[in-house]
Amino acid sequence: xxxxxxxxxxxxxxxxxxxxxxxxxxxxxxxxxxxxxxxxxxxxxxxxxxxxxxxxxxxxxxxxxxxxxxxxxxxxxxxxxxxxxxxxxxxxxxxxxxxxxxxxxxxxxxxxxxxxxxxxxxxxxxxxxxxxxxxxxxxxxxxxxxxxxxxxxxxxxxxxxxxxxxxxxxxxxxxxxxxxxxxxxxxxxxxxxxxxxxxxxxxxxxxxxxxxxxxxxxxxxxxxxxxxxxxxxxxxxxxxxxxxxxxxxxxxxxxxxxxxxxxxxxxxxxxxxx
Amino acid sequence: xxxxxxxxxxxxxxxxxxxxxxxxxxxxxxxxxxxxxxxxxxxxxxxxxxxxxxxxxxxxxxxxxxxxxxxxxxxxxxxxxxxxxxxxxxxxxxxxxxxxxxxxxxxxxxxxxxxxxxxxxxxxxxxxxxxxxxxxxxxxxxxxxxxxxxxxxxxxxxxxxxxxxxxxxxxxxxxxxxxxxxxxxxxxxxxxxxxxxxxxxxxxxxxxxxxxxxxxxxxxxxxxxxxxxxxxxxxxxxxxxxxxxxxxxxxxxxxxxxxxxxxxxxxxxx
Numbered sequence: 001x002x003x004x005x006x007x008x009x010x011x012x013x014x015x016x017x018x019x020x021x022x023x024x025x026x027x028x029x030x031x032x033x034x035x036x037x038x039x040x041x042x043x044x045x046x047x048x049x050x051x052x053x054x055x056x057x058x059x060x061x062x063x064x065x066x067x068x069x070x071x072x073x074x075x076x077x078x079x080x081x082x083x084x085x086x087x088x089x090x091x092x093x094x095x096x097x098x099x100x101x102x103x104x105x106x107x108x109x110x111x112x113x114x115x116x117x118x119x120x121x122x123x124x125x126x127x128x129x130x131x132x133x134x135x136x137x138x139x140x141x142x143x144x145x146x147x148x149x150x151x152x153x154x155x156x157x158x159x160x161x162x163x164x165x166x167x168x169x170x171x172x173x174x175x176x177x178x179x180x181x182x183x184x185x186x187x188x189x190x191x192x193x194x195x196x197x198x199x200x201x202x203x204x205x206x207x208x209x210x211x212x213x214x215x216x217x218x219x220x221x222x223x224x225x226x227x228x229x230x231x232x233x234x235x236x237x238x239x240x241x242x243x244x245x246x247x248x249x250x251x252x253x254x255x256x257x258x259x260x261x262x263x264x265x266x267x268x269x270x271x272x273x274x
Numbered sequence: 275x276x277x278x279x280x281x282x283x284x285x286x287x288x289x290x291x292x293x294x295x296x297x298x299x300x301x302x303x304x305x306x307x308x309x310x311x312x313x314x315x316x317x318x319x320x321x322x323x324x325x326x327x328x329x330x331x332x333x334x335x336x337x338x339x340x341x342x343x344x345x346x347x348x349x350x351x352x353x354x355x356x357x358x359x360x361x362x363x364x365x366x367x368x369x370x371x372x373x374x375x376x377x378x379x380x381x382x383x384x385x386x387x388x389x390x391x392x393x394x395x396x397x398x399x400x401x402x403x404x405x406x407x408x409x410x411x412x413x414x415x416x417x418x419x420x421x422x423x424x425x426x427x428x429x430x431x432x433x434x435x436x437x438x439x440x441x442x443x444x445x446x447x448x449x450x451x452x453x454x455x456x457x458x459x460x461x462x463x464x465x466x467x468x469x470x471x472x473x474x475x476x477x478x479x480x481x482x483x484x485x486x487x488x489x490x491x492x493x494x495x496x497x498x499x500x501x502x503x504x505x506x507x508x509x510x511x512x513x514x515x516x517x518x519x520x521x522x523x524x525x526x527x528x529x530x531x532x533x534x535x536x537x538x539x540x541x542x543x544x
Contacts, residue, residue, distance in 0.1 A: 003427065006427060007423075007426065007427040007430045007435075008430055008435075009426075009430055009435055013435075014423065014426060017426060017435075017438055017439075018419070018422060018423070018426070020439065021397065021422060021438075021439075024439070025416060
C-alpha cells in the first residue's frame, strides 16, 4: 500500500505543489462564482425571483387554457393543405440552408479556410445571418418577392445558415488531424483532402445538425405564417386574431402532432446516417 | 505448483477450496468454470478455472483473439461470465452489484489506451483512482489534503512528480501509461490488472512500464496480472505464464518451462 508520506521529494517541494494546486482550485472556484453571480443578477433584473408576480400570473394562464376547452377541430379539412405547405417550407428551407452552409463552413473553419481574411469575413457573414431574426427576414422577403411560401423558405434558409454553417465549421475544426494528414500524404489536392479526409469524419454530425435544424425550421415555419408566408401558421394567426381560443388550441395540438412525426422521422434518418 | 485446474478435476480443487493458503500463498481472485460467449455467438473463453496468488507477476500470453483481454476483464467483471463463478480472496462469489463494486475498488486496472481524461492534469487523473472510496455526493467536492498527498506520492512512485500539473494529452504514451499506473496505485488495490499495457509503446517505454509494474508487485506486495503478446517481455518479467489459445489455457507454469512445444501450442504450429 502506498503511504502518502513515503515520497522521495522533500516536504517543501510537496507543500509547494499542494499550494499550487490550491491556488488553481481557487481560480476555478472564482470563475464559477463569477458565472453564478451573473446568473443571479440576470434572474433578478428579469424579475424571475419576483415570486408574487409569478404567482399572480398563474391564474391568468389557467383562464386562457380553460377558454380553449372544448377544442374545436371542425375546420380540420382546411388545415391539411396548409400543414403540407408548412412541411414543404421546412424541408425546402433546411435544404437551402445545408446547401449554403457546406461551402460557408469550409471558408469559416480555421483549418480549411484559404486565408485568414476569408475566415474572418465568413465568420462575420454567419454572425450577421444569425443576428437577423427570421421574422424580420420574412418581412423583408415578403416585401421583395410578395406573399406565399417563397419568402418563408428564403427567410428560414438564410437565417439557418447562420447557425448550421457555424456548427459545420466547428465540426471541421474538431476533425481528427490524422486522417487529414494521411490524405495529404497521398498527394491529394486541398479540395480532395476536405472531401475525403474531413467530410467522412464530420458527416454523422452534419446529419445530426441538419435533422435538428429541420425540426426547428418546422416549428419556426408556423411562426412565419404571421408575416404572410402561408402554411398552418397563417391559420393559427387567423384564429388568434378573432380570439377563437378553441380553434387555436386545436391547431396547436395538430402542430404538436406534426412536430412529433417530424422528430421521429428525423431520429430514424439520423440513425441510418451513422 | 498447482494453480490452474482443468475441467476434469475441478471438483477436486473445489473440495480443497476451504484448505486455505496454497503453499503459504493467498489467492486474491479465483475463477471457477468461467465461460464467456459473446452475444454474436463468439466463444471467447471455454470453461476454465484459475487462481491468482499474491506476490506474483502473472502474464497472460497469447496471440490476438486468444481471449487474454476477456479473461482479464472477467477478473473485475467488466465482462460478466456466461457461466461459472468469480470469487474474491475471501472465497465469496461475486454476484450482486454491491459485491462487484466492492471487488472493483480493490482490483485496479491499467488499459492499453491508458484511458485517461486528456484535458485533465495528471494529478486529477490519479485522484480519479479514489472514486470507489467515496459516495457520489462526496466526490462532487474536492478530495481531501491526505488524498492529494497520496496522489502525489503515487505520481512520485512512477517518477512523474514534476508533471503533476501537466495535461495528460500533452504527455508521451509511456508517461500516460505511468499516470495510469499511478491511478491504479491510488486505489490501494489488492491486485492490479493490466490489459496489454505496452502494446502501443516503444521498446524503451515498454521496458520502463513493465519494470515499474514488477517493482510495484515485489516492493508493495501487490500481485499483477498482465496480458502481453510479446514473448520476450513475458520471459523477462513473469513469475508465472498462462498461455492462451482460442479461449483455452494451453500452458500454466514458470517462464523457464516455456519450451518450443509449449510455444507452438500457444501460437500454433510454425
